[in-house]
Amino acid sequence: MSSSHTPQQAPYYYVPAPSTYPITGSIALFLFALGSVLTMNKISGGGFVLGAGLLVLFYMMYTWFGKVAQESEGGLYSKRVGVSFRWAMGWFIFSEVMFFAAFFGALFYARVLAMPDLASLEHQALLWPEAKALWPNAGPGYDGGPFSPMGAWGIPAINTLLLLTSGVTLTWAHHGLLHNNRGQLKLGLFLTIALGVVFLGFQGYEYAHAYSELNVKMTTGVFGSVFYMLTGFHGFHVTVGATMLIVILCRVLAGHFSPENHFGFEAVAWYWHFVDVVWLLLFVVVYWI
Numbered sequence: 001m002s003s004s005h006t007p008q009q010a011p012y013y014y015v016p017a018p019s020t021y022p023i024t025g026s027i028a029l030f031l032f033a034l035g036s037v038l039t040m041n042k043i044s045g046g047g048f049v050l051g052a053g054l055l056v057l058f059y060m061m062y063t064w065f066g067k068v069a070q071e072s073e074g075g076l077y078s079k080r081v082g083v084s085f086r087w088a089m090g091w092f093i094f095s096e097v098m099f100f101a102a103f104f105g106a107l108f109y110a111r112v113l114a115m116p117d118l119a120s121l122e123h124q125a126l127l128w129p130e131a132k133a134l135w136p137n138a139g140p141g142y143d144g145g146p147f148s149p150m151g152a153w154g155i156p157a158i159n160t161l162l163l164l165t166s167g168v169t170l171t172w173a174h175h176g177l178l179h180n181n182r183g184q185l186k187l188g189l190f191l192t193i194a195l196g197v198v199f200l201g202f203q204g205y206e207y208a209h210a211y212s213e214l215n216v217k218m219t220t221g222v223f224g225s226v227f228y229m230l231t232g233f234h235g236f237h238v239t240v241g242a243t244m245l246i247v248i249l250c251r252v253l254a255g256h257f258s259p260e261n262h263f264g265f266e267a268v269a270w271y272w273h274f275v276d277v278v279w280l281l282l283f284v285v286v287y288w289i
Contacts, residue, residue, distance in 0.1 A: 014076040021064045028057035065247055072264065073256055082263055089267045093274050096237070100278055103230050107285065110222045111135045138221025147215040149223070152287035155206045159199050160283050163238075166195035167276045170245075170269055178259050182252070189249045192272070196242040203235050230282055237275050244268045 035050025071077065077085075115137050136149045150156060173188025175181075207228075210216040217224050248268050251257065257265055 013078060013080050014071070016071070019064075021060055021067075024056065024060045025064075028053050028060055031056060069251055069256060069264075072261075085263055085267070089270060093270060096274065100230075100233070100281075103226070103233065104281065104285070107226045107230065110139070110226060114222075115139075136223040138223050142221040144217070144219055144221075145215055147220050147223075149216065149227075150206060150210055150214065150287060152283065155202050155209075156283055156287040159202050159206075160279065162195050162199045162202070163276050163279050166192045166199075167273055169195065170272055174265065174269060177257060177262055177265060180259050186249070186252055189245060189252060193242055193245050193249065196238055196245070200235060200238055200242070203231070203238075227286060230286055234275070234278055234282055237278070241268070241272045241275050244271065 031049055031053030033053075035046050035048070035053050038046025039050055040046075115132075115135060118140065119132055136147075138144070138147065169188045169191040173185050173192065176184025176188055216227060218228050220227075245268055248265055251264065
C-alpha cells in the first residue's frame with residue numbers, strides 16, 4: 001500500500017475563467033453529426049468530416065479533462081464546489097434516466113398498446129388484415145422477410161454477467177481507494193475497463209449475427225428500430241463509461257485521489273452503476289420476456 005497526495009481545499013467557491021472548451025465541443029459534435037449524415041448517404045468527403053469531428057472532440061476532452069484534474073489537484077475546489085459537482089452529476093444521471101425512459105416507453109407502447117389494438121377486428125378490416133397481437137412484430141407495411149429475435153440465454157446472458165461482474169470489480173476498487181490500497185484500486189479499475197471492452201466486443205458480434213443471420217435490421221419495422229435504439233444507445237453509454245474509467249485509471253496511475261478526496265472516481269462509478277441497471281432492464285424486457 002502507498003499513500004497519495006491530498007490537496008488542500010480552497011476556502012472560497014472557485015469559479016473558473018471563461019473557457020473555449022464548450023464551443024470547441026459544439027464544433028466537434030457538429031462535424032461529427034454532419035460527417036455521419038454525409039457518410040450514411042455515401043456523399044464524398046463524409047469520412048473526412050467525421051474523422052475531423054472525432055479528432056476535435058478527443059482534443060477537447062483531453063485538454064478539458066487535464067485542466068479539471070489540474071484544478072482539483074491544485075486545491076482550488078472547496079467543499080461547496082464538491083456539493084455542486086454532486087448535484088450536477090445527480091441531475092445528469094436523472095436526465096439519462098429520462099432519456100432511456102422515452103425509449104422504454106416506445107417499446108411499451110408498441111408491444112402492449114399498439115400491436116393488440118392493430119390486431120383488433122376493426123383495424124384488421126380497415127388497416128392491417130394479417131395483423132396479430134404478437135411480439136416480436138415488425139408492424140404493418142413490413143415486407144423484408146421473416147426475422148428471428150436474439151435469444152436471451154446466449155450472448156445477452158453473457159453480457160449481463162459481464163456487466164454485473166464489472167459492478168463488483170468497480171466497488172472493490174472503490175473499497176481499495178477508501179482504504180488507501182492503491183494496488184487494489186488499480187487492479188479493480190483495470191478489470192472493470194476490461195469487462196466493459198469485452199461487453200462491447202460481444203455486442204458487436206451480436207449485431208453482426210442479428211444482421212446477417214437473423215434478419216434483424218434497422219429496417220425490420222418497429223421491432224428492429226426499438227431493438228437497435230435501446231441496445232445501441234446503451235452500448236454507446238458503455239463506451240462513454242469505459243472512456244471515463246480509463247481517464248480515472250490514468251489519474252490514479254498519476255497519483256491522484258485520496259480516501260478523503262475522490263469525487264471524480266465516485267461520479268464515474270455512479271454513471272457505471274446506472275449503465276448496469278439499464279442493461280438489466282434491457283435484458284428482461286428486450287431479450288427475455
